[in-house]
Amino acid sequence: MSKQEKNAGLIDWDARGRTGARAIMEQLTAAGLIGRIDDVLIGNPGSGEEWLYLEVVDQVHLGLAEPAVGAIADGAGRAGDKPAVVIGHGFVGFSGLQGSVFNAAQRQSPMLVIVGVADSQAHTGETHMYADVEGAAKAARAKYVKNATDSATLLRDLRDAIVEARIPPFGPVVFIVGSNIASAPNSEPVIAPAIPNTRLAPPASEIETLAGRMLAAERPAILVGDGVARSSGFAELREVAELAGADVWVSMESEVNFPRNHALFRGNLGHMDDSTGRALLRGTDFALAVGTPIYQTVFNSKEPLFQVGAFVAAINHGVETTLRGHNDVSLPIEGDPKRVLGMLTGALKAKRTKEQAEKIEAALESRRLEKTTAIARRREEQLTASGVTMAKFAHLLESRMKEMLDRPVIFSEALAGGVGLADHVGNVDIPGKYFDPSGGALGVWGGAVGVAMVRGPTLAFIGDGGFHYVLQCLWNAARERLPLGMVIANNGRYGLLYDNMDATLEKRGIDPASAPSARFFDLPGIDYVKIGEGYGVPGMKVDKEADLEKAVDRLLAFDGPFLVDLVIETGAL
Incomplete structure (x- = not known):
């Protein structure tokens, strides 16, 4: 037939x-x-x-x-x-x-x-x-x-x-x-669904209580997560932190919710177990979680994160988010983080005495000087290290990006191999310009392809271990000629797994140097440029400092996707 x-x-x-x-x-x-x-x-x-x-x-x-x-x-x-x-x-x-x-x-x-x-x-x-x-x-x-x-x-x-x-x-x-x-016939009408306004706010009495407790604390802390970014509450969070002089810690985030070079930004509480967070928060007598569970770890938290008597509050759209993580919350507030933080700003300004304001401002100025000095020292140490390093690459990259009218988005999944990147690129202080994995996740760098689809010029920094999880994303980048630069932080190993293994051994009282060599964490002899070319993405290998400038220029041309295999010596800064 x-x-x-x-x-x-x-x-x-x-x-x-x-x-x-x-x-x-x-x-x-x-x-x-x-x-x-x-x-x-x-x-x-x-x-x-x-x-x-x-x-x-x-x-x-x-x-x-x-x-x-x-x-x-x-x-x-x-x-x-x-x-x-x-x-x-x-x-x-x-x-x-x-x-x-x-x-x-x-x-x-x-x-x-x-x-x-x-x-x-x-x-x-x-x-x-x-x-x-x-x-x-x-x-x-x-x-x-x-x-x-x-x-x-x-x-x-x-x-x-x-x-x-x-x-x-x-x-x-x-x-x-x-x-x-x-496949069945369908005659239902199409209706554009009405999306409810979720900019909800709690009673004013809860905000008054929160502001009073915050100003009365000797060591206030704010724990932040991506709910801040989802609500566009970046500016309000910064103002609250500065009015209260509160340390700002990351609980669970994957983008910029607070400027990371700000004097009050302290860093990440860690995600493996609660011992790291408990040590970092020792002495905290007031904690406010915003847009995040109080604390989430890979291994179950069995002890309270805060000292006895600490006042713990949380601002989240959903009660379930607040309750996750086994920490008792003194004041759970359900509402939109941006709106609630805006209300809290007004309450802090109204309640803050002249003496409190002067004390907080003096401490903040001291922290600014301390942070600026520490960053400058760390950058200098990184840039004087020998060989090809992520810090040198990032420093050169930033010198180009700060001259651009609109700097590209950075999506970083280079964990152990990416040390030095965040110290040199200004994106880490700009909401919507810097994304990274939450909780040490690997294999999410394909998100950079999605970012390039909707936002245009994007730079992805990828660990050589995590690269293999979703390398099929290279095909999408090539097929659609996306303005995407990719940098493989090639240190020849699953660096994060080595770091986690050593920390676990030390916690159990074992010298990591005495343990058997975990050679299964090593990644020798892989040609990342050829892999990229196989999917239609051109690239170049960089193992000499003299090639750094050429690599940055090729990436920032954004003439379709381009891959840089950045060979970093193990242990380099």
Whole structure:
């Protein structure tokens, strides 16, 4: 039988009726999530959801693997400050997205994942492709999960998911739809969902209490997370910290919530166990967590983080965020961080006495001098070290970027290999210009591809270990000729794993030098330039200081993607 005979009686694509698949895409367009130049719709196609892809062939970005797709969407959602849309291929595809969903939940990234399954009723017969996507999504800490099981309410169900994805506390939302629902005729109207105003504020009495406690403290501290960035509360947080003279610590963040070179910024509390944070916060008698759980660690916190009698408050959109982490909270405040911090600023100004103001200002000036001196000393030490170092590269890069009208975004996942980067680039003080992983996560550098899709010129700094987790993202960068520079911090090892292993051994009373050599953490003989070229990304290897300037110039040309293999000696600053 000829193809013409086989297709006899079939209708033309343009003559098809309106199905659930077309209705889904119409609804996403009406909701403002797809259809514009800065919107991101991405997936790795499978047979179960081809019906969705065919409706948006001119808009969808294709990915080669789900972990890469999830990382790209996460970066696009954070940089664009609205949900990126991901299409997942059944349970198998979603299992590849689970890590990205978990990371998005940790850093409050807006994301909408549409999982196409073979049949919405597949569970009744335990079919070949059936598995519990809904349970897997909840296990990955998805904010909200909706399973569309009735074609008559498909769009109403989808609008529920869209609204959840667009309101704080932000996080990944998962919408599951079977091909039987998506292929069924659909006559539901498309409605642009109304997004409620979530700039909520607590009673004024709570703000008064908070301000009074803060000013009465001898050693106040503020713990910050990405909820500050999600609410655009950067300026308000800085003013509160300066009015109270409070130390600012990072609890769980992946972007700039407070300028990192500010005199009051103290650093990260650590994410492996609570002993680091407890030591750093010793003596703190007042703590305010903003846009973050009080404290999150890999190993369960079994002891209170603060000393007995310390007053602990928290400002979060969701109560669940405040309660996570096993620390009793004296004053949990539910509300929008930006609005609540603005109210707190007014209360602090009204309550602060002349004596308190003078004491706080004098201490702040002293800290400014101390911080400026320490940074200058550290930079000098880094720049006088021998050989190729990240600090030298970053110093040269900053000298170029500060002359640009609009400096590029930096996305850094170079952990141990990236030492020196944050000391030299000014991006770390600018909200929206610097992103990094939260909680020591590896394999999220694909977010830089998403950032380049929605924000333009972007620089990614990638550890040579984490690079291999989502290297398929190189293909997306090359295919779309994204303005993306990538720097591989090549120290030939999983440096973070070595650091964590040594710290664990020391905690158990064992000299790390006496332990067997963990050669499985080493990464010798890998040609990163050739890997990039295989995906269509040109690059160059830099193992001599004389080549640093050329590498920076090539990166900042932003003429499509470019990769630099920056060979750093182990132990170099």
